[in-house]
Amino acid sequence: MPDDIYAEVFGENSSNGNAGNSGNNNNGGGGVRRDGFFRSTTTNGGGSRYGGREYSGGGVGGAAGGLRKAPPVENGLMCSLEELYKGATKKMKISRNILDGHGKPQVLEEILTIDIKPGWKKGTKITFPDKGNEEPGLIPADIMFVVDEKPHPVYTRDGNNLLVKQEVSLLESLTGKTFELVTLDGRNIMIPVSEIIKPGHEVVVPNEGMPISKDPRRKGNLKIQIDVRYPTRLTETQKHELRRVLGGSS
Numbered sequence: 001m002p003d004d005i006y007a008e009v010f011g012e013n014s015s016n017g018n019a020g021n022s023g024n025n026n027n028g029g030g031g032v033r034r035d036g037f038f039r040s041t042t043t044n045g046g047g048s049r050y051g052g053r054e055y056s057g058g059g060v061g062g063a064a065g066g067l068r069k070a071p072p073v074e075n076g077l078m079c080s081l082e083e084l085y086k087g088a089t090k091k092m093k094i095s096r097n098i099l100d101g102h103g104k105p106q107v108l109e110e111i112l113t114i115d116i117k118p119g120w121k122k123g124t125k126i127t128f129p130d131k132g133n134e135e136p137g138l139i140p141a142d143i144m145f146v147v148d149e150k151p152h153p154v155y156t157r158d159g160n161n162l163l164v165k166q167e168v169s170l171l172e173s174l175t176g177k178t179f180e181l182v183t184l185d186g187r188n189i190m191i192p193v194s195e196i197i198k199p200g201h202e203v204v205v206p207n208e209g210m211p212i213s214k215d216p217r218r219k220g221n222l223k224i225q226i227d228v229r230y231p232t233r234l235t236e237t238q239k240h241e242l243r244r245v246l247g248g249s250s
Contacts, residue, residue, distance in 0.1 A: 070141035073132050074125075077145040079116060081152045085184035085210060087118040094143065097133040105134070114145060119160070119213030122149045155184065160220030161209045165227070171238070173197040173228045174245050181222075183208065191224060201226045 077090070092112045097105045114126050124147040132141030149157060156163045162184075168177050178192040193203055202225050209220025231238070 067137060067139050069139040070132055070135070072127070072142040072144050074144045074146055076148050077114065077126070078148050078150055079120075080150045081155055081157060082184050083116055084120055084147075084149065084157075085118060088116045090114045090116060092145065094131065096131065096140075097135075099134045099136070103136065112143070116147075117213055118216045119211035120147055121159075121213070122147055122157075154181070157210060158223075159210075160212055162220065162222050163225060164222065165225050167227050167229050168197055169229050170231060171241060171245065174242075179203075179224060193226075197226050197228060199226075199228045201228075 075092075077092075079088070079090075090113075092114065093109065094112060095107055095109050098108045100106055110131070112128055112131070126145045126147075128143040128145075130140040131143040134140050154164055164181065166179055174196060176192070176194045177197070178190055181189055181191065183189060189205075189208065191203060191205055193201075202223055205222040205224070207219045208222035212218045212220065234242070
């Protein structure tokens with residue numbers, strides 16, 4: 001009699017060990033909570049720094065139908081050339097909606113730490129997986145920061161090279177000029193130019209450009225682009241100096 005009642009309630013095959021297995025699916029889904037919402041966890045030191053994991057497009061933990069991932073959210077990350085030359089650490093404060101254990105949204109404020117590596121270029125993307133808003137039926141979006149460069153008063157970046165524009169007088173173009181520059185890491189360097197300088201002249205200083213991100217021990221080149229400032233009128237003294245430099249009669 002007890003077996004008949006048990007079979008009537010749970011089905012004829014319940015006595016073979018299958019009864020109750022369906023109730024465990026909410027716990028073993030690797031991220032599917034009992035209320036049906038998915039809360040992801042990021043790797044890499046608790047998720048405070050960039051990096052982590054990616055999800056495939058299929059179901060999560062065997063959940064029926066799977067979950068769709070929200071599209072990534074991009075934010076600009078302005079960096080000075082000095083920061084991209086030497087490296088830096090930036091802390092970004094974000095606010096996002098998360099779902100509590102009952103599926104109700106609440107606001108969470110969080111600090112994301114970005115370690116900028118020497119040599120990173122404009123357009124470099126740093127991804128924090130699943131740091132977007134939590135919504136029912138969706139895997140939270142990735143938060144992405146995209147590196148941008150602030151203009152520099154002296155240097156312009158060209159790939160791994162640095163460009164700097166300098167101007168010399170007509171007399172200096174004939175007699176030579178020593179350029180003094182302060183590098184992005186604060187060093188003073190002297191670049192003597194002894195040859196005759198024509199408009200558009202370029203001097204290349206090896207290994208004084210931007211670090212190469214894959215091998216920061218190597219650097220690009222520093223290119224000094226020189227223009228000649230021609231006077232509109234010459235004084236007698238200037239004429240005398242030019243004749244002397246050019247070997248003419250005084």
